[in-house]
Amino acid sequence: MSNIPNFLEEEEYDRPTTEAAPNFGEPGFGKGKTNARKGTPRARITELDARLLAFIGHFPGSDTEALSLLNIAQASNLGNPSGSITSVTTTERRLAKLKKLGAVERYRQSTTGAQCYSLTGLGFSAARDYGYNMDHGRSLSGIAESRLTHYRMIALVAAQLASPAGFFRDSLGIEPVELEQLISENAMRAAYEPIKADLAAAKKDGKSADFGKWRAEKLAAAVGEVKEERIAWSDLVEVFPVLWTLGHPQRDGTKAKPVHQPDLAVNLDADRADHFATNLFVEIELSRKDWDEYDRILATFAAELARPYIYRRGVYFVIGTQVETLLKKIDEAGGYNLISSGKLIVRPLTHRDGSLVAQKKRITLGGTR
Known part of the structure; x- marks a missing residue:
């Protein structure tokens, strides 16, 4: 995986972005309401967006790193070379658009600061409109925050399995799989x-x-x-x-x-x-x-x-x-x-750049002698 650029700099699995989001479990969390703020008239949900929506619907709690693995970047003088997976920055912009359109909700995990995503009703409808079967999808509503990190890591592995980058081509002999x-x-x-x-x-x-x-x-x-x-x-x-x-x-x-x-x-x-x-x-x-x-x-x-x-x-x-x-x-x-x-x-467990996912450092209570 050395040909995949490293867009992540922190060493631990919690990699929050700087943009604020509601804490997981705050009042009103998980109701799946459409965001009242509308996007610009030109903004729309594309096929690449729909792939992210379908994935979030089946793996609620997905974070930006996982979602950045799912699509191939378009050639640009500002981002990745053509043929590589999308950058985290590009994925963040796409998710911001989807949030503005009311297709996703973003939550901040209060214990780690990590930001994760869940679909709204509009998000589910949009994924279905592009032909994805969402019968067994779900939102984050009803999921305990204590389980959220586990859900995020499941989503990370699932995204690696589906990524066009072929994360497990050599280690497991598995080519990229379809979301289905x-x-x-x-x-x-x-x-x-x-x-x-x-x-x-x-x-x-x-x-x-x-x-x-x-x-x-x-x-x-x-x-x-x-x-x-x-x-x-x-x-x-x-x-x-x-x-x-x-x-x-x-x-x-x-x-x-x-x-x-x-x-x-x-x-x-x-x-x-x-x-x-x-x-x-x-x-x-x-x-x-x-x-x-x-x-x-x-x-x-x-x-x-x-x-x-x-x-x-x-x-x-x-x-x-x-x-x-x-x-x-x-x-x-x-x-x-x-x-x-x-x-x-x-x-x-590894990140998109091949670095090891590290467990959070334990805090020792009572001090040292």
């Missing part, structure tokens, strides 16, 4: 929640409420439909999107989790011709979980990847070395062999 290939958490939940409600109702009737068991049966039925040539292998997750959510049947001594939703999934099955999926699941890890929780998660991944009908492999994006070190220990101790086999890859 990015399966957001909200899209997974849209398919999962009705099943969750049905299982809760079944439990009241004394029936099994085990999603892992339900999923195993649904997967077997789905594979049966492929073998009977009712659908193609490449259409498996398109027809049965609930299968993006992982889960393992719960029996005595089962370590694998009954339900687990990755932070992001990537649909790479367009050219799939057999029972081996090519899809990828993605986890964004900003802080370390305990041994037992990772042990359950890795057991879930191992059970899933042993029969790769839905996913071929997974990636953990992490900050620092603590999570990677712990994952490797648990992978070896549990005999999962996910990392050593390449089924699970651990990579550092």
Whole structure:
């Protein structure tokens, strides 16, 4: 990625712009009202704008860095050379226009100063007008600020996956994907929640409420439909999107989790011709979980990847070395062999210039002796 100019100078992941914005969670936050201030008569939403709007709608909390990765810059004597991704400065101007038109809302994260974006009703309509499916989009309304940094980092990785710059061409062997290939958490939940409600109702009737068991049966039925040539292998997750959510049947001594939703999934099955999926699941890890929780998660991944009908492999994006070190220990101790086999890859979170995303420095309370 050395050919991509570095337009970001700060070292930590919170990179606020100088323009003021309302703090996340302030009165009136997240109502999605159209901005009363109108743009100039010549201002309009373009195809490049619509791509940003569609991305923000599926990944609310996106910041300017993530959004700057999505489009190719036009030749100019003021900005990037033709063929490179747009600069952060150019993206900020485009977002300012969209805010003025009332298509986006901008919020300032009070704990970090980072500025992030959410769609208004107009923004959703504009994205649909350009042909984007926004059925599973959402705004920032209802999202706790404590989760906002996580949402921003998911958006950063999603943008890198979709970027024309090909951030993972060498490291993961993945060419830039279309926005439609990015399966957001909200899209997974849209398919999962009705099943969750049905299982809760079944439990009241004394029936099994085990999603892992339900999923195993649904997967077997789905594979049966492929073998009977009712659908193609490449259409498996398109027809049965609930299968993006992982889960393992719960029996005595089962370590694998009954339900687990990755932070992001990537649909790479367009050219799939057999029972081996090519899809990828993605986890964004900003802080370390305990041994037992990772042990359950890795057991879930191992059970899933042993029969790769839905996913071929997974990636953990992490900050620092603590999570990677712990994952490797648990992978070896549990005999999962996910990392050593390449089924699970651990990579550092990086900015657009390749620099590492750094965790905020901890403040020690009580002083020193």
